[in-house]
Amino acid sequence: MKTPLIAAVLFSVIAPAAAFASQDCPNVPRDQWMSDAAITEKAKALGYDVRSIKVDDGCLEAYAMDKNGKRVEVYFHPATGDVLKVSADD
Numbered sequence: 001m002k003t004p005l006i007a008a009v010l011f012s013v014i015a016p017a018a019a020f021a022s023q024d025c026p027n028v029p030r031d032q033w034m035s036d037a038a039i040t041e042k043a044k045a046l047g048y049d050v051r052s053i054k055v056d057d058g059c060l061e062a063y064a065m066d067k068n069g070k071r072v073e074v075y076f077h078p079a080t081g082d083v084l085k086v087s088a089d090d
Helices: 004-019 036-045
Strands: 049-056 059-065 069-077 083-088
Touching: 036 049, 036 059, 036 069
Parallel strands: none
Antiparallel strands: 049 059, 059 069, 069 083
8 A cells, every 4th residue: 555655756756857857958049039138027027036147058047036035047948938947056
């Protein structure tokens, strides 16, 4: 009885991490990218205070402060503005 429960718990922890890890920065033509201003507005709507934006391996990487005042790096899809990854800025 414990084995199915353990398997379910492990799957619920591993599956989201695997799905997140599979999201790479896409190969999108530069003329289809959102502007820095549009990305900044999108980030602001999500609660980030953007300090700067740069290109990193096909993503738009924003250095920002999150809602709790912590420094983060937020990786955006360059054409849609979807958040692909958020990591602590060390």
